[in-house]
Amino acid sequence: MIRLFKHYIPHAVLLLGLFDYVLLFIAGEIAWQLRAAQIGMDAGPISDRWLAIAGAAGVVWLAMIAVGVYGPYALRSLRFAGARLLVAISLGVIALAFIDFLVPGDTFWRSTLLYAMGFAILVLVADRLLLNAFLGSSAFRxxxxxxxxxxxxxxxxxxxxxxxxxxxxxxxxxxxxxxxxxxxxxxxxxxxxxxxxxxxxxxxxxxxxxxxxxxxxxxxxxxxxxxxxxxxxxxxxxxxxxxGRVDLDTVNPSWLIFSDGFSSGRMISSAFKRIFDIIASLLLLIATLPIIALFAVLVKIDSKGPAFFRQERVGLYGQPFCVVKLRSMRTDAEKDGAQWATENDPRVTRIGRFIRKLRIDELPQTWSVLKGEMSFVGPRPEVPEFVNSLQQEIPFYGERHMVKPGITGWAQTNFPYGASTEDSRKKLEFDLYYAKNYTPFLDLVILLQTVRVILWPEGAR
Known part of the structure; x- marks a missing residue:
């Protein structure tokens, strides 16, 4: 494996990703050449458009990362990889069309985007078929x-x-x-x-x-x-x-102390993280305010009670703060105290089940990010009752509070919804990995992977 910005990436994934990017660039150039030939226009030298084609390939490539094209299952299953490729390329072309609408240019038209999409699917699927046929699934092991x-x-x-x-x-x-x-x-x-x-x-x-x-x-x-x-x-x-997690069954304090991680250089990274949180939370609040208002009304219509749910959570260094979400449960859901959410939880309302699957109930937490109580990426904040109990039962649980809690996190993108002490232990292993190996690069990976979690919400409850 290659360690890139303190995060481990398998050689196979890195090589395949770089090769895919080159193929996306080639697909974009072929699309331009084909469309120019169809309308009898001189295609011109590639030096006039290589930057635009490289940028377009980068957008589609990021979409591929986001939907899990380079995940372990996609690397071992052609059917799984093909389905994710279709979704990724579709999302990438939609994003490119939106960018072209905001910043019109002479390099991409809707027809060239359509051609590029077809060529990209063709070359990427063919690439995987050839690699699997000639090298086999265990070639890079x-x-x-x-x-x-x-x-x-x-x-x-x-x-x-x-x-x-x-x-x-x-x-x-x-x-x-x-x-x-x-x-x-x-x-x-x-x-x-x-x-x-x-x-x-x-x-x-x-x-x-x-x-x-x-x-x-x-x-x-x-x-x-x-x-x-x-x-x-x-x-x-x-x-x-x-x-991608710290194994709690075998680690001890000396391993955490002497192993690589918890770098002092994160002060600069934390400053960039805070700047990103402020800018992104402001933009997201402005963009999603109509959505939040619409579903606040729907929550009120669907069930009695307030549209928003407020609850105390444990934040950075164990300090309490109040989190705000769109209410997805009945108002008496925690009359007997805080409880784990379960599959098909009867406390969840009809509209609540929908907004939980799409993570719409999480949008108001952007306000907590703007205030600095949370970040976009970090361990999920828990209620004090759960924290007090889990600290007694799980070793190193308090270490997860050494980083700011987040709306999404490494545990959320790698482990389904946790609803027990054992699940909390497994999630803690991912949270410790994040706290130990945090870099802006890992934050970017998590933010991209969150798209996959939203599209395929297996863990939503």
Whole structure:
């Protein structure tokens, strides 16, 4: 994997994304050449339009990222990828048509956009068909060897067996563990030269999956493998990289302290984040004010009670603040105290179910972003009752309050709606990853991925 701005991106995704961008550029140029030939116009040199074509390709490419074209399932399923490509290119062309309406130019007409859309679908689908036919779905998987044969090794095997996994485990080496869970593991004593063994298998990475590392690390072997160019990683860091979350079952305070993350350089990033929040929240409030007003009236008509719902939440550094949303539940929904929302929750009103699916009920929270109590991106703020309970049951839960809460977040784009303590634990793993690896680049990725969550709201309740 490549670490870009502290966020891990698989080599396959990066290479495929760059190749897709080039194909989008070519599709745009072919569309222009075809339309110019149809009307008998001189196409002119490409130097006159390359910037416009590159920008148009960039808009469609961002739409592809937003709808999950480069997600793990899309990389492993042609049918899944094809459906997402159609949606992405359609959204990209709509965005380009809107941009052309605001800033008219001589490079793009509606006809060229239509041609570009057709060519883009053709070349991108063909690209994936050819890659799958010639390279296979496992071509970009890294070859990994696991030191250990216990529960952690078993967890790695289950992770590697998933179709969307970016690595393949080629061997397990049993060390001095009391219990062997992975039966096919080879005993360390049976291998004369571990460095040569790794070299013969073509291993690119070794993962330490030992339950107890004290006096069990084969330091000479690890040093020899490291000097041969093989990457050596510990279990927690490997899981963080492969899953995009911090594994609470194995991390300890020392790992959080000494591992890379929580950079002091985030002061400048936070300043840019705040400037973006102010500008974007002002524009969004102005643009969505009619929508908020319309659905406020519909909420009032649909059920008795106020149009807006106000509730105390826990914010940055544990400070309480009041969040405002369009009311989607009955007014007596929390008469017995705060409760988790459940699937097909009977407390949700008819109009409330609709605005929850489209996230329209979240729009008034933009006011909290403008005031500085929230950000567009960050962990979702919880009610104090839940926070007090979860801090007692889940380790490191309080660390999520070291960053400003947000309307959307890394957990929201990677995990379905949480409605239990165990779900909160899983979401915390993603929140800790965000707090640990925060950069404006990660914020951009989350904002783009939020489009996918809105279009396919599997987790809305």
């Amino acid at each position: 890294r070859r990994v060897m696991v030191l250990g044969a216990g529960d952690r090794a078993q967890r790695l095997r289950e992770l590697g067996d998933k179709p969307e996994s970016g690595f393949a485990i080629v061997s397990y080496i049993a060390m001095s563990e009391p219990e062997r869970v992975v039966e096919e593991a080879i005993a360390r004593e049976a291998i004369h030269d571990l460095g040569r063994f790794v070299e013969n298998l073509g291993v690119s990475e070794v993962v330490l999956a030992l339950q107890e590392r004290r006096n069990a690390l084969p330091l000479d072997d690890l040093l020899r493998m490291k000097t041969k160019g093989v990457h050596v990683n510990d279990f927690s860091s490997f899981m963080e990289r492969e899953t």
